[in-house]
Amino acid sequence: MSDLRIPRDRDDDYGPAAIKARQDLVRERTGSDLEHVGSYSLDPSTLPGNVENFLGAAQVPIGLAGPLLVDGEHAQGEFLVPLATTEGTLVASYSRGMKLCNAAGGITTTVLDDRMQRAPVFSFDNARDARAFGTWLDEHFEEIAAAAQATTSSGRLLEIQQFSVSKLLYTRFNYSTGDAAGQNMTGKATFAACAWIKQNYPGEVHFLLEGQFATDKKTSVVNMLHTRGKRVVAEITLPARLVEEHLRVSTDKMYAARMRGQLGAIMSVTNNNGNHSANGITALFIATGQDVANVAESSALYGFSELLPNGDFYASVTLPSLIVATYGGGTGLATQRECLELLGCYGAGGVRKLAEIVAATVLAGELSLGGAILAEEWVQSHDDLGRNRP
Template identity: 80%
Template sequence: MSDLTIPRDRNDDYSAAAVAARQALVRERTGASIEHVASYSLDPGSLPGNVEGFIGAAQVPIGLAGPLLVNGEHAQGEFLVPMATTEGTLVASYSRGMKLTRLAGGITTTVVEDKMQRAPVFTLPSAREARHLAGWLDEHFAEIAAAAQETTSSGRLIEIQRFFASKMLYTRFNYTTGDAAGQNMTGKATFAACAWIKRNYPGELHFLLEGQFATDKKTSVVNMLHTRGKRVVAEATIPSALMEEQMHVSNDKLFSARLKGQLGAFMSQTNNNGNHSANGITALFIATGQDVANVAESSALYGFSELLPNGDLYVSVTLPALIIATYGGGTGLATQRECLEMLGCYGSGGVYKLAEIIAATVLAGELSLGGAVVAEEWVSAHDSLGRNRP
């Protein structure tokens, strides 16, 4: 058996001595110098709740894209957008799309739904008793919501969706969560609610707090249809002459390519009929301290475009499961907070604004890459900007 043990300090595992001990272990056992990993400006004392076994920081380059013109209900005006990435051409491509949409008058954004859920499954003796429980949940919703509310000051249970299978009732407890992403919040609240149900339901039942129906950090049709996080729409209209001037492609050719892409997306059964929403979302998530694993859900996209009678092109993206926060989690760490402040989104009241900025950024990126592919500039752009090798 190996004698390898990672050093821990039960009293203060983020102290300089504890960090140095782990760094020394890495150097001794692996031979890696970790010169850059061990160089950072953040305060380790701010990290409890964010990381364990801390040894240093990963430095991801941040590029500045924009300006991005947003005509939102929460995000209004021009924004400089920080994007953390190691992929050459990405920031340049998004900036190109932002220029196009800015010259066209900007991108209109709308947050249309806000839900975060936990999805317990209840097992009953029979299907009829599962049906009875569904009705009982409706009758006692106020008491169930009150039990959930005791665990949180910012979350609020707004509905319980029900789905039947065999003698089981799969549910989705839907909450609003304020400026937090809310996965942990909804878990704690739903456990309290389920405990109340088990105590008060006049019959036999068992529950599992998560029946894999919230599909946490996994893409799914149920979340795309019913929303997880923020459902936000970004839309713009691009004049034909402007598209040809900036993207070197006509609106009708771009629209034709869009139709071919729709069929390809349908054939491959993807969660996304766009080009590369995950690129922009991931870069913004890393920069602003979001839980990057949520890209699995947040990158889901419904793209729609329409060639108008005058030759202009209407374009839109709908992000049905954008999971973000401007408070809590990694948003308060040093560089992440600075990037949120750059966007004017840090802290209370900023989450819808951030959702609109992200959706507008995604639309700009869809237009830029779509134009590059049709104009046959995609490969040459990567050759000139995306290579750091001789």
């Protein structure tokens, strides 16, 4: 058995000595000098709760896309959008889409729903007992909600959805979570609720806190239909002349390509019928301190477009499970906070504004890439801007 151990300091694991000990271990074992990983401007004392065994920082280039003109209920005006990426052409492509949308008067955004889940499964001796428990849950919702909400100052239990199968009852405890993403919050609240249920239900009940029905960090139809995080729409009507001027394609060809893409998406059983929603979302998530693994859910997209009778082009994206935060998690760390402040979204009251900016950014990127493919500029643009090889 290996005697290799990562150095830790129980009293000050984020102090200079502990960090140096881990860096020295890596240098001795691998020969890497950690010249760049070991250089950072953030304060390690701010990192408890965000990372363990801290060694250094990964620097991801941030490019500025925009301006992005948004006419939202929460995001209004022009925004410069920080995109953290190593993919050449990405920032340029999003900027091009934003320029087109600005010329058309900007992107309209709307948050339709806002909820986060934990999904315990309850098991019984038979299906009738499971059904009786479901009825009891409905009758005692207020008491259950009170037990859940006693654990959080910003979370509120909105409803408990029920899905019966065999002698099991799968549930989805739906919460509003304020400016936090809320996965940990809902876990703690739901555990308290289940403890109250177990103590007060007149029959025997067994539960598993997560029955994999919240599909945390996994895309799913249930979250696309019922919402996880923010359900937000970005839409725009593009005059035909602007599409030809900026994208060098006609709107009828844009629409024909959309119809062919719809069939391809159906055949492949993908989580969206768009072009590359994960690109802009991931770049924004890294820049603003979001949990990047949530891109698995957040990149789900319903794209809808119409060729209008006058030849203009209506385009929209609906992000049904966009998980973002402006408080908690990684949002308060040094560079991440700066990027949120750049957008005017840091802290209380900023989360729906951020969701609208994300959705508008995605729409701009969808239009730009779609146009590049149609105009046969896609490959050339990557050759021109996306090559960084020794």
